[in-house]
Amino acid sequence: MSAKKSERLVNLAYLLLSSGRPLTKREIFNGIDGYRELTPSGQERTFERDKDDLRAQGIEIHTRKASDEWGAADTYVVERSEFELPPVELTEEEAAVLGVAAHVWDESGAAAQTTMAVAKLRAAGARIDAGTVGVRPVLGAREPSFEVLFDAVSAKRVVEFRYRGGEVRRVEPWSLPYRNGSWYLIGYDQSRAAPRCFKLARISTPPRAVGKDGAYVIPADHDPERSLADLAPAENTDVALVAVRTGHAPRFTRRGHLVESPVPLPPGFDCWSVPYNRHNDMVGEAASMARDAVVLQPTDLREAVVAHLRTMLDPVEAVVAHESQEQQ
Amino acid sequence: MKSTDQLGRLLTLVPYLQANPGLTAAEVADHYGTTASQIVKDLNVLWYCGPNNLPGQQFDFNMDTIEAGGPIEVTNGEAVRRPHRFQMTEALALKVALAALEPVVPAAQRAVVRSTLAKISAVSGPAGGVAVQLASGSDQTRDTLARAIEARRRVQLSYDGLTRGSTSTPMVDPAELIVRDGYAYLRGWSLERQSWRTYRLDRVIDVVDTGERAADHGALPDLGETWFGEEAGHLVTLTLSPRAAWVTEYDPVSDVDHLDDGRLRATFQVVDEEWLVLRLLQLGNGVEAVEPCQAADPARDAARAGLQLYSSLG
Numbered sequence: 001m002s003a004k005k006s007e008r009l010v011n012l013a014y015l016l017l018s019s020g021r022p023l024t025k026r027e028i029f030n031g032i033d034g035y036r037e038l039t040p041s042g043q044e045r046t047f048e049r050d051k052d053d054l055r056a057q058g059i060e061i062h063t064r065k066a067s068d069e070w071g072a073a074d075t076y077v078v079e080r081s082e083f084e085l086p087p088v089e090l091t092e093e094e095a096a097v098l099g100v101a102a103h104v105w106d107e108s109g110a111a112a113q114t115t116m117a118v119a120k121l122r123a124a125g126a127r128i129d130a131g132t133v134g135v136r137p138v139l140g141a142r143e144p145s146f147e148v149l150f151d152a153v154s155a156k157r158v159v160e161f162r163y164r165g166g167e168v169r170r171v172e173p174w175s176l177p178y179r180n181g182s183w184y185l186i187g188y189d190q191s192r193a194a195p196r197c198f199k200l201a202r203i204s205t206p207p208r209a210v211g212k213d214g215a216y217v218i219p220a221d222h223d224p225e226r227s228l229a230d231l232a233p234a235e236n237t238d239v240a241l242v243a244v245r246t247g248h249a250p251r252f253t254r255r256g257h258l259v260e261s262p263v264p265l266p267p268g269f270d271c272w273s274v275p276y277n278r279h280n281d282m283v284g285e286a287a288s289m290a291r292d293a294v295v296l297q298p299t300d301l302r303e304a305v306v307a308h309l310r311t312m313l314d315p316v317e318a319v320v321a322h323e324s325q326e327q328q
Numbered sequence: 329m330k331s332t333d334q335l336g337r338l339l340t341l342v343p344y345l346q347a348n349p350g351l352t353a354a355e356v357a358d359h360y361g362t363t364a365s366q367i368v369k370d371l372n373v374l375w376y377c378g379p380n381n382l383p384g385q386q387f388d389f390n391m392d393t394i395e396a397g398g399p400i401e402v403t404n405g406e407a408v409r410r411p412h413r414f415q416m417t418e419a420l421a422l423k424v425a426l427a428a429l430e431p432v433v434p435a436a437q438r439a440v441v442r443s444t445l446a447k448i449s450a451v452s453g454p455a456g457g458v459a460v461q462l463a464s465g466s467d468q469t470r471d472t473l474a475r476a477i478e479a480r481r482r483v484q485l486s487y488d489g490l491t492r493g494s495t496s497t498p499m500v501d502p503a504e505l506i507v508r509d510g511y512a513y514l515r516g517w518s519l520e521r522q523s524w525r526t527y528r529l530d531r532v533i534d535v536v537d538t539g540e541r542a543a544d545h546g547a548l549p550d551l552g553e554t555w556f557g558e559e560a561g562h563l564v565t566l567t568l569s570p571r572a573a574w575v576t577e578y579d580p581v582s583d584v585d586h587l588d589d590g591r592l593r594a595t596f597q598v599v600d601e602e603w604l605v606l607r608l609l610q611l612g613n614g615v616e617a618v619e620p621c622q623a624a625d626p627a628r629d630a631a632r633a634g635l636q637l638y639s640s641l642g
Contacts, residue, residue: 001334003373010338010377018379018407031381057335058415084410086451094444097437101425101444110421115361116336117418122359123344123411138507139428139460153457154416165590178460181510182577201577224459243641250488250495263642288610290634292494296642306638311613312631 005053008034012050013059017083022064022075059083090126099129106137110150143183143200148207149173156214158190161207163198171196172216175224179231186227188216197231236275240282241297243269248292251285262296271296283308337362337370338377340411342387342402350399368395379407419452424460431464432507434474464512465529470505472535473514477502480542483516486534487527495533500525501542517545524549561599565619568592572614575607591616598623605630 001009011032016023029035029043038046051061060082066072090098102118105111122128141147145161152159153173160170172188174195182201189196242252243265252274261271276282279301286295286305295302337360344356353364353371360367371389378386388403414422426445430438464470476483484499500516503524507513512529524545563582568575570590583595598604608615608627618624 003369006334006338007373007376009335010374011381013339014377014379014408033376033381053335057339058413059339083412085413088447088451090444090447091440093437093440094447097426097429097433097440097444098422100433101422101429104425104428105421110417110424112333112361113415113418113421114425115359116333116340117414117422119337119344119360120340120411120414120418123340123347125347138432138462139425140509142509150420150458151417154420174457176458178458178510180461181508199577224457228459228461248494254488265641269641284610284612287612287631287634288606290609291630291637294638294641302638302642306635308612309609309631309635309638312608312628313635 004034008032008046009050009053009057012061013054013078013083016061016076016078017080022077024073024075026073028076085120085124088121088124088126090121090128092127095126095128098126102128104138106140109137109139109141109146111137139178141183141200143203145200145203145207146176146183148209149176149183149185149200152207152209156216156218157209158211158215159207159209161203162205164202165204167191169196169198170210171198172218174218174222175227177224177228177231179228184227184231186222186224197227234277236277238276238279238282238298240274240276240286240295240301242272242274242286243294243296244272245269245292249289252289252293279304334366334370334373336412336415337367338374341367341370341374342405342408343411345400345402346405346409349401352397352399353394354397356400364397371400378404414452416453419448420457422448423452424458428460428462431462431467432470432505432512435467435471462507462510462512464507465532469529469532469535470512472537473502473505473529473532476535476537476542477504482519482538482540482542484536484538485514485527485532488531488533489527498525498527499538500527501545503545503548505529515548517543561597563595564598564604564623565593565595566615567617568594568611569614569616572611575611579607601626609634 011034012028015028015031023031025043025047028047029038035043035046054061059078062077062079064075064077066074098118098121102114105114118128141150149159151157153176156172158170158172160168163169168191170190171185172190173185174187175185177184177186182199185198185200185203186195187198188194236255241259241262242249242256243261244252246268253272256272256274259271259273265271276285282301283304286293286301287308290305290309295305341356344359345351348356353367357364357367371391371394374387375389375391376386385404387405390398390401394400423445426441426448430441430445433441473483482499482501484497487496487498488494489496499519500514501519502514502516504515505512506515514527514529514532516525516527517523518525565583566575567587568591573590573592576584576592576594579596581594581596585593587593596604604623605627608618608624609630615624
């Protein structure tokens with residue numbers, strides 16, 4: 001935005017804010033240098049654009065229609081109560097917390113927005129310290145689509161993007177849960193006519209905002225916190241019996257419990273009942289612990305782990321290993 | 329995210345300067361996340377602004393002093409005492425920051441974070457839109473460690489580390505609690521390894537404050553931009569089939585090449601050999617190639633050992 005335009009917009013906002021009564025276009029155009037130097041049609045066009053720009057900044061210029069009888073002109077006003085940040089009384093401790101909060105987002109996230117929010121609180125008289133030295137950022141957003149989606153969720157703007165290299169999806173963003181270092185988008189997928197969850201890391205084209213702000217309503221019962229809980233791994237539906245070397249494989253033992261072994265185990269090994277829900281994930285997980293944990297049951301899981309491990313050997317060695325297994 | 333928002337600053341600077349008199353352009357720039365020269369440009373725009381354009385009623389600044397680095401004085405600002413209210417994204421960003429802080433601050437501060445969040449929500453409309461969960465370990469773990477750090481005491485951890493997926497009990501002089509990518513970590517000096525180590529808090533099963541004084545190990549080294557742990561590692565490039573591509577979303581990659589039909593070539597910095605063994609075991613033939621090829625040898629040995637164990641048990 002050019003300095004000239006910024007100047008005109010600031011003057012427009014402040015004139016209407018401070019005038020104490022609604023103003024006509026004539027009073028506005030005569031009262032601001034940036035308008036006086038324009039032609040009449042230029043003034044009209046500029047006024048419409050300026051109203052849009054101020055609206056984008058969160059400032060609404062209301063039109064008061066004149067009654068036709070007197071041939072009076074329409075007037076315009078900015079409501080002080082809509083414009084001003086309401087008073088906020090903060091304790092010293094709360095101000096200190098805000099000083100820390102100012103550094104929570106890193107540059108890839110929403111640091112600029114937080115900085116501006118804290119600057120506004122300072123402008124309202126809050127005494128917020130620069131924050132403890134050495135506080136490190138806590139929230140970031142490596143996903144390039146974050147910025148557009150963060151704005152879209154705030155402004156209720158429809159977005160379009162390709163997901164996982166597939167077709168274009170048109171989505172009404174509802175919320176952005178963040179879990180395990182990854183951002184997700186929950187919203188209404190217009191192409192599927194149903195709510196969907198997207199992992200931002202898998203959005204394959206930069207999301208484009210389409211249409212106006214406030215284009216849809218977020219359902220009253222949509223709870224971003226609950227969506228977070230929904231992202232947690234699904235219930236475990238299967239159970240494996242695993243022989244574990246004592247003191248090892250905490251990934252299994254922390255979610256399982258000790259049971260009687262179906263087969264005799266050598267000293268130093270215990271039998272654990274370990275829940276899981278996805279066969280393929282469990283195969284990978286068990287393979288990674290194969291030096292210290294052996295799946296006893298179910299048989300198809302056990303065989304899958306063995307086959308998986310064999311793919312890591314060269315083909316000849318794999319055949320030899322298979323044959324020696326067969327001989328056991 | 330970049331702030332292109334000169335207009336946003338212009339609509340808050342005059343009230344800000346009246347509420348915070350005597351600051352220099354550099355100090356103001358710090359609070360607005362911009363440069364001193366940008367603030368001076370902003371003031372030069374505001375110089376032509378005011379509540380109306382009647383003579384003598386425009387905002388006035390001591391520009392010569394300001395440009396020389398002196399404290400800013402503003403006159404004729406009385407009509408605009410209060411700043412513009414929060415933009416939706418500003419309120420959202422601040423509220424999320426506060427919500428993210430709650431689990432990671434010491435117990436005594438949590439109520440303060442909540443009351444702050446309530447006050448901000450009261451002046452900014454309904455919350456929501458962003459929900460954040462940070463895996464920060466148990467409250468007790470965090471609080472014990474925070475107290476030990478402050479009192480400079482040695483601790484003993486029960487830790488489910490990566491190494492052979494077993495539980496270890498390291499003695500650590502704890503230095504700092506940090507959060508990265510949604511996980512909280514303890515940085516501390518490991519007495520066994522005689523070096524700085526990082527421990528993920530959700531893998532710390534227990535912490536015991538030994539009561540002994542921690543030793544001085546010098547300054548904690550900077551983590552730096554690329555967060556790969558405490559030691560320099562070596563680079564390994566994996567060619568991944570589409571079903572193994574998910575790894576690049578979870579592990580720190582320095583480089584990803586998208587090949588045909590969904591395959592990827594991704595370069596990882598390996599500081600812990602065990603991490604690479606575990607990943608290769610987990611991915612199996614989802615990893616189509618490893619460069620340098622010797623990097624795959626320990627994993628191959630581990631696969632052999634695993635197969636041995638499978639043939640001897642069950």
